[in-house]
């Protein structure tokens with residue numbers, strides 16, 4: 032989007048707001064960091080008296096569903112009886128907006144409106160009315176004019192869509208003990224990919240006794256799956272933290288239909304996709320022996336008890352195995368014999384990857 036297109040959109044928002052507030056002095060509240068450029072140019076186009084302030088929120092992504100939000104910078108003005116117009120750079124799913132509305136819910140404002148430069152109407156949850164917006168955009172990841180990608184790009188005058196068509200993203204599929212983690216270690220070196228194991232992420236969080244770790248512990252100890260909403264958020268965070276990767280190996284994710292669908296939607300929004308799902312096949316008796324052996328050295332509680340291992344297989348058969356059909360329908364499912372020497376199996380996987 033050119034600088035002129037962006038500026039025309041900013042001007043149109045300012046004019047619509049001005050038409051409604053010309054007889055009073057509204058308080059414009061910009062949402063940092065993304066909205067700083069929008070607020071600045073908006074004010075240049077706003078012809079009447081107004082005041083301006085900013086808020087900054089940080090939400091602990093990964094646990095947003097529990098609503099843990101920290102206000103890093105609050106509006107210092109007395110806003111009782113005032114007309115407040117929130118100035119946002121972008122309305123996406125509505126998650127941040129909900130937090131903002133909560134922040135203002137105790138104040139006795141005269142009137143509370145929301146103005147956003149960009150608006151993803153396809154994905155917005157519709158919980159609150161968006162009163163003014165500049166441009167409706169599709170669910171793509173955009174950068175520039177205050178909006179960042181890994182904190183970079185905020186200084187661009189234009190707005191760009193992230194191009195990640197060259198990436199390779201693989202899902203390693205298979206039962207616990209199939210060798211997904213072992214193979215991922217080799218494949219990530221060979222193809223310069225980032226390995227994301229949801230099991231490892233949970234174990235890291237449990238070791239550090241984080242809120243996420245505490246939440247996941249009882250599920251993992253019993254060999255049950257951790258609830259989707261927690262797992263999906265954690266995975267999305269891990270991808271976003273590694274936005275400079277040239278591709279990902281997803282190991283242990285997705286494990287349910289909801290996770291597979293969430294992954295597709297999430298990647299699509301970033302112009303990425305799953306290129307292939309590769310299953311490592313092995314029979315249960317081999318896997319149980321492998322896991323019990325691993326349990327002796329790893330100390331993992333879920334590897335040391337055969338009944339827990341069988342429960343993990345049950346979870347797999349019920350919730351994860353059906354994903355084979357999901358990926359087959361997309362023409363992405365490949366299967367590799369997971370029994371043999373480690374390097375032989377790496378070679379089999381490599382053959383599939385190189386044909387992609």
Ligand code: AMP
Nearest residue numbers: 229230250251255256257262283284286
């Ligand atoms: P793993 O190391 O992949 O075998 O995962 C160990 C445990 O972490 C699993 O038995 C689950 O309790 C939890 N876990 C890992 N990945 C997921 C996921 N995608 N969905 C739900 N739970 C998961």
